[in-house]
Amino acid sequence: MTMPLIHPQALVDPRAELADDVEVGAFSIIGAQVRVGAGSVIGPHVILTGDTTLGRNNRIFQFCSIGEISQDKKYGGEPVTTTIGDNNTIREYVTIHAGTAQDRGDTQIGDNNWLLAYTHIAHDCVVGDHTVFSNGAQLSGHVHVGDYATMGGFSGVHQHCRIGAHAMVAGGSIIVQDVPPYMMVAGYPAKPAGVNSEGLRRRGFSAEDIQAIRRAYKTLYREGLTLREAREKIAQETSPFPVLEILLHFLEAEGRGIVR
Secondary structure, eight states: OOOOEEOTTOEEOTTSEEOTTOEEOTTOEEOTTEEEOTTOEEOTTOEEOSEEEEOSSOEEOTTOEEEEOOSOTTOOSOOOEEEEOSSOEEOTTOEEEOOOTTTTSEEEEOSSOEEOTTOEEOTTOEEOSSOEEOTTOEEOTTOEEOTTOEEOTTOEEOTTOEEOTTOEEOTTOEEOSBBOTTEEEEETTEEEEEEOHHHHHHTTOOHHHHHHHHHHHHHHHTSOOOHHHHHHHHHTTTTTOTTHHHHHHHHHSOSSOBOO
């Protein structure tokens, strides 16, 4: 039977649950309610606290803080959690806060994400799979980020906003409304900047699907239609192009209104 490789200068609560092959670096602190899955590496000077679960094969670099209570003044000590999936890379100085009772009570991050240095994920956020957060990207509370979304460096997202799947947010952008799937946005406040065509090509989207998404973009942003009229027109395209169903579902859900 193997045992976790814990540096002698790390502090790991004996009640924490670490898989047999987990590595923990010097001066890291792991609390009593923390669970870490197999193959994960916790670097030096990392804080894992609260009711926090990390899946398998995560790499946490130095000086990260994960599972700490939120910065929400309404938080009153209720039981809350932080849940992180598998195969995530979390670079230096990333901060991830636990949920609050006023929302889902859990901050959730999926699988295969890259959170680069100084990223902040606030309370009750939900981040999907295969996302990339460039250095200094910041999420306020209650933000939802879809699969394969890319957040540019030093971008910021207002609370309760949604970032759709495969969307790209340019560096330095400030998001105050929802960003639909497949779209690129840029600016302060962010405005539409076209379709994330290159990202879609890299992920294997066909030329026909990308062209259908471009037509949907024109419907949303170039034809002078109301959002309801645009949704109805895009709905007519979903039968030959199921890829548009993700966009249509996003537009039909309640939110802060889309970037327009």
